[in-house]
Amino acid sequence: MTRRTVLTGTHFMHGDHACAEGAIAAGCRFFGGYPITPSTEIAERLARRMPEVGGVFIQMEDELGSIASILGASAAGARAMTATSGPGLSLMLENFGLGVMMELPIVLVNIQRGSPSTGLPTLPGQADVMQAKWGSHGDYEIIAYAPSSPQEMFDLTVLAFNMADRYRVPVVLLADEVIGHMVERVVIPPAEAIEHWPRKKPDESPNGPLPIFRPDPEDLVPPLAHAGAGYRVHFSGLTHNEYGFPAMSPDTHHQLVSRLVEKIQRAGPDISRCESYGLDDAEIVVVAFGCTARSARQAVDLARREGIRAGLLRLISLWPFPDHLFSEGVGRAEAFVVAEMNLGQVRREVTRVVSQPVIGVHHAGGAMIQPAAILNAVQEVAHGGRAAR
């Protein structure tokens, strides 16, 4: 193994490893984690790589500690990440909310396995979609991306760090066991071609108490002063005013929480990523993400061969939910088929935002949904055989 920072070149690479390399390439220099299948390979790769690039790898005592450690590292200015799976994510939720409230950029990787509970540790799932948005108490918005290949494990990890810094928000990489454990071609670009969006720093010089949480009216994102930078900042999970100090008033609370939500919602189009496949003339739009999108694409190809006008809308960003994609109108959609390895989480969202019939192809998890199952649903819709919603 070489000690290069960015492993520029073409690789045949494990999804989890591609994620780890994405982190290193993005400048992540702090990883705090706790092993859990099927995310452990990310930690193992970084245990080897961080010492090579001068970063910190620490295995914490549990997931509560993992997320707290990366928040602390982020407060100190580091790009910081943890990786886990459903049970671990369930343990991180309180501090996930702290990250939202303190507006500390972090990247949290969830390689989804069969859930709920201990479920199917080594088999895939996609049922933690709603959890990423609603798991911690209270209203908030975060960002979540769902990779469909090892290449995207790399690319979206880089993007996740950039988005986290741009919007001062936790970003979830919501992968699944299939993608995490799959080995495929990964092309890593030259170091200089990897984007690195800097954190916004305060303008004022560190002198006296600053309204350090006063948002930029443009994007509602306040600048971020790091520990040791001399600003003597205060960060709190309590409702706080623009100086960071506790302010126990309903008005301050409403303002703060609304801003935290709005800064992400307003940026929806900037954050949003999707892939359209044959949508131009599509009458039946298959919506899918993560590993299921691979089956969905195959199903669309097969349907097209039968003369069915099907297309694929692959959601790469899941949160904030891309309402705008649907409200702008998708192809000539007469019906949507949502395929996902859960019992209807994204379907619930699609139903909320479209008026066309929405048909679900669901499986609770353990094995990828096969192209045939999706094709089936598309055929039934095409031939009018299936009731909507």
Added chain:
Amino acid sequence: MTRRTVLTGTHFMHGDHACAEGAIAAGCRFFGGYPITPSTEIAERLARRMPEVGGVFIQMEDELGSIASILGASAAGARAMTATSGPGLSLMLENFGLGVMMELPIVLVNIQRGSPSTGLPTLPGQADVMQAKWGSHGDYEIIAYAPSSPQEMFDLTVLAFNMADRYRVPVVLLADEVIGHMVERVVIPPAEAIEHWPRKKPDESPNGPLPIFRPDPEDLVPPLAHAGAGYRVHFSGLTHNEYGFPAMSPDTHHQLVSRLVEKIQRAGPDISRCESYGLDDAEIVVVAFGCTARSARQAVDLARREGIRAGLLRLISLWPFPDHLFSEGVGRAEAFVVAEMNLGQVRREVTRVVSQPVIGVHHAGGAMIQPAAILNAVQEVAHGGRAAR
């Protein structure tokens, strides 16, 4: 303080205390908790009362321990409860999922405060609605009730225990600080008038390995054999077959998870509770729950005085979401006004299930939404001044 078990009679009682008394009256004999405002008074009341009625009060080291302890007590046959607020609930979510997977009846009280994160510890919120359903990883269904008065803190706590036992599922009492900390008339019925639905026991005698998780086809609920009953049962958070043993197959997983969801969804009408107020001829239907429903009722009265045909649909059960109430048609509803102390969680659900315009009256928390704010929205709708959705 007397040492009676059921404090039959009329009281002027604190909401949290009414919850504690509801638990004692329902036969709860195990409380494991960790203090957190504004739920602490439940623990404090039970620290006093459990020793009087021969029950167990234990203050655990954290919320992770609290929920695990009540699951253990439930496995041993006890009606068991914990009480917390948002931050604590966020820490309980992994074992909440275990409760779902093991099908162990427990009651979990969340007295909601201003959230996210540490937020507003002593002030009210209603923003943990989605968390109750989606907080743990994976797909599942649980039951949640939202009391609007100390009387309901008592009544719904009793109901929560009964539902938990009937459906072998965690039940959340999703109250808020206003209701938890309010003192009002509470009438406690005679002990014999308090319903007590027993847990379903296995028919077979304990002899050899039993398919102890085989569901009753009627209601999909399997019988529950307690520790020490001689059945030598096995309970696991892993995907398991009907003997309780791990079975790492996608099919078993799909069957199990689908059943866990369906047993609750199917029972929706049995579980569902709501209050209709002036709905018969209502053209504008205000939807509200918890403390906000009190303001909403006042707003409806005020609107009626102005000749506006308004009514209130007070949701007492929030999960499973009572789709059926809406699909059956509510009054002559031309529009819905959803009032809630969050940024639109129940509104999102209502939008999903109705086709009429849905207007939200939202506040992130800290103070009850005032009747005037709701009246305002109703007036605007009545006079056509507000855009829908």
Added chain:
Amino acid sequence: MRTEIRIAGFGGQGVALAGYILGKAVTLHTGLQAVMTQSYGPEARGGASSASLVVADERIDYPFVERPDVLVALSQEAHDRFAPLVKPAATILIDIGLVTGKNGANQFGLPATEIAEQLGRRIVANVVMLGFLTRFTALVDRDGMEKTIESSVKPGTVTLNLEAFDRGYCYDRETITPERSGIDE
């Protein structure tokens, strides 16, 4: 009819207990409804303390006191904070040993803490105040209040509390004069 009452002071003065006894008396001994709410500091620690009570002859929806009809102030801080918020015709009752009120037709006082100290327990000033209040408001009759006190205080302290109630109830009702209230005008 909706009557809003606020009792305010410091932690340790039994403000919450006073509000509770009054609300309980209303609930058990009148046909009226009562709701009590409290305000809290950070999490649930001590400090300033206030109890608010809404009493009405019909269902009470909105439970908070917005503009009190009656204010009972047991500390200066409480008085200064809440007096400006009362209804125009509101009644203000103060402990004249602790509070310097503003002169006015609706402001009445008694040295509740002093009286309580005479009875041997400073802590019963709240009940002295309840006796005083019972005379000023027609919410609950004397009998109802006494029964409620009996069932609400520690068994050993019933006599003391009833005595305190009586002293407040029978206190010579008089408007505060500038002289008695010691205001610098």
Added chain:
Amino acid sequence: MRTEIRIAGFGGQGVALAGYILGKAVTLHTGLQAVMTQSYGPEARGGASSASLVVADERIDYPFVERPDVLVALSQEAHDRFAPLVKPAATILIDIGLVTGKNGANQFGLPATEIAEQLGRRIVANVVMLGFLTRFTALVDRDGMEKTIESSVKPGTVTLNLEAFDRGYCYDRETITPERSGIDE
């Protein structure tokens, strides 16, 4: 064109590494696409191990092997489990030192582990097998495989591995006869 390959054996036999090297060679030294997947026991412990590879000349969507075109079996258990699942015309390669295969036109064997032991390291049996496989399939040429091996194994073991590859590649290709395979028929 979609070719499905499964390499199966026990943990410790380097099954995953073999799959990885083959997939990497395809990726770096041919114009083809390759996807490798693995199957796991509970959480991620040892035990039976298998690596599956899909190779195609176009984008690979569905990544799993359904019916292999090529099966490499390094243990009896693996053979017995997977041989029935191959395509009708599939090629089956076995380590005849460890596996008792079924006679058939498409079944070929070499004593990979034995050869590896001769080379001094049992662990390179997987690379012996890769050499054998390279001869049987036209996926990657010898040069591509060798380059890939060089960049994939620990620096100190390159020569050994290339030797192992060569032994497998040059192994006298012959159909398994009942005699050699030692089947009880």
Added chain:
Amino acid sequence: MAVAQLVESHPLDPLIRAGRMPHIWCPGCGIGIVMRCFATAILDSGIPQEKHVVVSGIGCTGRVAGYMELDSYHTTHGRALPFATGLKLAQPDLSVTVFSGDGDLVAIGGNHLIHAARRNIDLTVICVNNFNYGMTGGQAGPTTPFGSRATTAPYGNPELPFNLPFLLAASGAAFVSRWTSLHVRQVIRDIGLAFKKPGFAFVEVLSPCPVGYGKSNHLDEGLDEMNLYREHCVLYDETVPFDALGIDLSQNRPIYVGKIVDRDLPPFQPVRLESET
């Protein structure tokens, strides 16, 4: 086959879920040995089998719950102790054993461990310490010796490990002993003593994980680690100070084994009122 008679069942089968044998543990793994000691101790305990309950967390060791023919609960990672606490307090007549791994009990479950010990909850805890996380593939954990290798410590573990008997003694456990999977008779005896001890009783059993810890640290077979125990174990006596009880497998230091704490402290009892207050 010579003179080992081939049979289909084992004298202890009534205590285990024989139909689920062979279990999932790797060849040479020590967990099965410890489970066997547990089964024997149950038989010897005189307490009827249906009054024994076993609670496990997640991990290879955590699978014990699925293999014992007892009321058995395979909970979540780290939460076996509070689950068992609730179970025991709700049915105090049951004999409740928590059987789990070092990672489960001491890493993610560490808080419950020290608090259950402090409260002196009347439980038996059997901790299989195999110096790593076996189930997830050999990562370092809080018992991994300083400098040892693991999949998350490829250059050697930079952390100091816990000294479990010291930690348990400081936390308040009533009974603490340490043995290895080679000390089967002592393990059986101490599990029996733990059943009887009112209060929190902790039995640490060092045990080989050849596929995890072993593979990374030149102990390729379970047998190798068993031999290491044979060579390095020294019986503890009261002259050995607590801080000498740390373990470093790679060095030639003694591994102290023995009964280390056995003291009378009041076990946790929920408050009960006997008379009117």
Added chain:
Amino acid sequence: MAVAQLVESHPLDPLIRAGRMPHIWCPGCGIGIVMRCFATAILDSGIPQEKHVVVSGIGCTGRVAGYMELDSYHTTHGRALPFATGLKLAQPDLSVTVFSGDGDLVAIGGNHLIHAARRNIDLTVICVNNFNYGMTGGQAGPTTPFGSRATTAPYGNPELPFNLPFLLAASGAAFVSRWTSLHVRQVIRDIGLAFKKPGFAFVEVLSPCPVGYGKSNHLDEGLDEMNLYREHCVLYDETVPFDALGIDLSQNRPIYVGKIVDRDLPPFQPVRLESET
């Protein structure tokens, strides 16, 4: 007013957020005293103020982060230590102090406490032990003496408390001392030593919570508990065994105070590769 001159500011004001004074703590609460010691120790430390960072959890003590004129982080209940761990490792040149309550650090945060001590993370920890959860209104916690009253222990606490120096010593801390809010000079000195100590340094400061613990246990004013310290504190020396360090305020037992552990153990260092591997 006689001869105390009335002024508007205090010599230590540059170290605190003077504009936020008076703080929220109750009259007689000892937290302010300990914070003052911390401020003085910072001044004495020679390390520039902007290189000091304070991290707190949730609780009355946790509010310290909001009152110190430092980069300050008021995290969630129990998680100050792992937050501080990440912060420190990401910027090793900062002097990072965790300042929090007994409940925060030892109840919900107990796992992080023992593991941070085990790893010997280079942090200073100041633990204000007021024998209860002050912030939430005086509930019992893991430091509440056996038999003491609390709002969740109305009939007396049925649990045994931790002996923190013993626990920290067993966990692996490099430096452990215990004082009370009366021992201001010693607290200042030991916080200073803790700043300098490479590794995990833990300073326990017993402190009155008159509104919580005091109210339920006949210590109505902060002063009463300060007087109790004056009467019961005895200086620790090495002849005192660890298990004598437990505290029972209601009895006439000595409360040992002093520097209890000060040893050289390697502090945690993330692995760094110096050369090609």
Added chain:
Amino acid sequence: MNVYGRTPLDLGAMRIARGQVFLIPRRCKGCKICIAFCPQQVLRESDAVNAVGYHLPEVVPGKENSCVHCAFCTMVCPEFAIFTLEVAA
């Protein structure tokens, strides 16, 4: 053969310390621990493998009467695969 309880009734009365080794082949994983720790070195690895390929232990030829029924092999086998019963000398 079915074996119940810890000491079969019919053999319980016997007191002569000689053992017969029993093996459940499908459970054995060939770890050789029983072999290594038998104080009498009664056991050795055999060529026979079970269905999943593990080499089973066997009694060393000539040592058929050497087992002293110390039960160490029984206790130390991780698989509940081997045990001894007392037999008449």
Added chain:
Amino acid sequence: MNVYGRTPLDLGAMRIARGQVFLIPRRCKGCKICIAFCPQQVLRESDAVNAVGYHLPEVVPGKENSCVHCAFCTMVCPEFAIFTLEVAA
């Protein structure tokens, strides 16, 4: 008056251990800890109260020159409300 740093410059040179007591009235919460632990018993509770009603400490009449600037009151005040500065004897 404004006080900066720990020892004001103009007083730094003096070495006579006599102190002047300073008090920030709005910070004091009347806990009496300074009073109780002053080794010279220089302080006592006064009748004066601050805006929130706490009784402030004062120097005992006649002890105006008794403060030895030991700083214990400074160190033990939880409120950063009291301190002493050295003055010429």
